[in-house]
Amino acid sequence: MNIASVEPYVTEDGRTIGGVLMELKHITLRFGGVVAIKDISFDIREGEIRAIIGPNGAGKSSMLNVISGFYTPSEGEVWFEGRKRPQMRPYQVAQQGIARTFQNIALFSGMSTLDNIMTGRITRMKSGLFSQAMWWGKAQREESEHRAAVEKIIDFLEIQHIRKTPVGRLPYGLQKRVELGRALAAEPRLLLLDEPMAGMNVEEKEDMSRFILDVNDEFGTTIVLIEHDMGVVMDLSDRVVVMDYGKKIGDGPPDEVRANPEVIAAYLGVSHD
């Protein structure tokens, strides 16, 4: 596969990968004197599953935050949907069609699964704060529409049995699924998953992989994921970016990346003798 080409093509399993959805050009991110990301460029294409891997502290999560717009890069440009992205206010970040899940689960633990996923719809709600608080007028009419969308997601993720359970009482694997559900509720064009399978057992990982593939397949959502389990990454993703100490050391299809000596060195270490 030639990465430079931006012509749409069809993968082996029948998915269509479109043009460039997001392009990151020479991104550098500094926190005071610490350089988290050093001059990284890569692109994300419509409909693909893009993985970012690398050892601890490589700057993966920072990269995800740059993509989501939560961090503004110190240098470099982010092009999203063909436009250069300016610095954004938090609400603009939420409205641009990028949703994410977090490495350490960030759900409202006292609220039910249903309500948690419902919060994902907030950017799509048109009624004002007042009518929502009063449960009157537009808010009331809108509710059933949003509920229907949320129920589709609940059905999709097979979490009907915990619809009314407070998420704080759920096991870890299910909480992760609820978080994915909340991200999906925003109907994003780009979905960012920060270690969706950390701390899961084999069976839960298999389920999660299935869901990620299904999301990509059914909704055509572009997915960027960070993951440590190499088996999962290699199976799921179309292209992989490898980072180490804030630098990009590899980029390409899984097989190519796996054979890259620099990547092997970063993961397994090299003998200095």
Add this chain to the structure above:
Amino acid sequence: MAPRGASTDELCSIPAYLARNVRQYGDKPAYREKEFGIWQCWTWAEANDEIRATAMGLLALGIERGEYVAVIGRNRPAHYWAMVAAQMCGAIPVPLYQDAVAEEMAYVLDHCGARFVVCGDQEQVDKVIEVQDRVHQIEHVLYNDNRGMRKYDHTHLNWLKDIEEEGRVAHARLEPELERRIAELTWDSTCVMLYTSGTTGKPKGVVLSNRNIIETAKASVAFDNLGQDEEVLAYLPMAWVGDFIFSIGQAMVAGFCVNCPESPDTMMTDLREIGPTYFFAPPRIFETMLTNVMIRMEDAGDLKHALFHHFMEFAKGTGETYGMPRYRRQQSRPTLRRRARWIYRYAMGIGFAVETIVENAVRGFFVRLRHPIEARKYFKARGPLLNLYPQPLRDYFEYRTGDVLVYGPLKNTLGLSRIRVAYTAGEAIGPEIFDFYRSLGINLKQLYGQTEASVFITQQPDGQVRSDTVGVPSPGVEVKIAENGEVFYRSPGTFVEYYKNAESTASTKDPEGWVATGDAGFFEEGTGHLRIIDRAKDVGKMADGRLFAPKYVENKLKFYPDILEAVVFGAGREMCTAFINIDLTAVGNWAERNNIAYASYQELAGHPRVLDTIQAHVEEVNRSVAEDPMLSGCQIHRFLILHKELDADDGELTRTRKVRRNIIAEKFGDLVTALYDGSDSVYTETEVTYEDGRKGKIRATLQIRDAKVKAPTQAGQVAA
């Protein structure tokens, strides 16, 4: 001869009943399913539309008369419709167990030679595709849920909705053919073929005719006065005969509504939302429900705890009298005269009650006046003022109070508030569990049946319900006991044959139509109720000639909430020994309460304090077994707790969760040896199959414990 073919009704097939229901109850709900958080409903007329469209779709695909259509999936209206649609086309539905692994499925698909397979979802389609290279005759695979199916090769794969659409488009061409095929169905055409779960050997295909299913459904509907407004929850495997009789046979005959749960995990919530009036569950479900209630009561506050225990204790003796719903439903709308009579009776009743209360109060007052000292002594002895009223009245009031405070809310939580008739069957149910539900005022009854009889052999009539019998022969069923104690029956529901297995048919069903059940039992004198002791072939002799009835002891053990499963050995041996499976929910909760940390089932099962508890249970069972002189040899001398749960995926249980004794004895041969050679512990390795079909190994060292046994109690004297 049994009243075979007694019915000359023109309604002789399920499609004929469907047509009648559309005429009579067209706009009444026929099917409900919860989807996207809402109960979706189809009336009889709507369901009929769907079924006919599916049937015409099948015709368009070229379905032939008399061929078999396999249906694999969980309980969903579309799957029931596919079965009826197949019947309309003159084909025979064969529902399969959806949790069967590909291997098991291959055998059945191959045996019945199905060209058409209807699958619930991607998982089932995958399994069918996996076995397709061995089972060549499969031509068309249809699926209901299209999720994840887009990338599949659709040359022989079709979405049910597409098929329906095709049928609707071509209806002008296909309608006459469909009508012709429906009209061809007779009493003797096959209604359904069901595979037995196979406690021993390969599953056998039981062929049931329209006569079997419809006669049985009619008789059982009449037996319990089931009406059109009944609600049932369809959640038991579709491949099981019970589900076919309840959700298709009786539902079609009585015209009631079948509700399908949202997903297997939501069954309890859905049960509560629907509040069925007619309910069937194996004892295991009732056990689980009770265990959950008890665990949650342990966590409740002191007041609730006290209330619960007081009223449950009270209900034990009184629930049967004051709690039961009125058994007989009114046949028609009450006339004015009947209403007037009710009002008169109620008024008289209330008047009488008030009179009694007032009279007692007044009399009490004068007694106190006239004989103050004696009266004080007397009332002190009898307790509070309420004691003045007659016992039944007091019990009635207390039960009603309990109903408001405890029984009602509890039944509501369990989803059993509206139950008129509930059945349990398949295994013996613990008397405590049975009494618990009865005392709440739930009309839980037992029945005895099997696939070959279209379920019903015996059942308990209202008002004659006990935990230790399985009731009297069902209407139209004759039952006899052979000399060796084996139960035989003959009925209109008796199966036609085992498919492609004349040998087994001949050995099970004699020319006069008597069928051997394989269970040993006897009729109780006086009441005429049947009691089942054990599987006839499991009842054996021990080395010294004493009677060995493993199931009898296992059931006693399983009545403890801590024990999920037990397997007793001892045929031809000196003494009895047992494998025990603990119940992770109950024991896990106990462990939490006692600060016992555990990481896995295996670790908990091997904990010394768990062993102590189980040992206490075993010894209690031994004491109770010793009371029966005939069976006192079955006391358990040694036992161990298994390191893994017995599982159908590993072949240790049948899909209906019955213990496969021989396979277990063979598989855990090393453990059985250790039980008899006197060692204290044994090291073992066991192969396990995961849900996705992969295999793994568990290693464990198991402790073996000796349990105290008691010499048999002789009549009139107590042995040491």
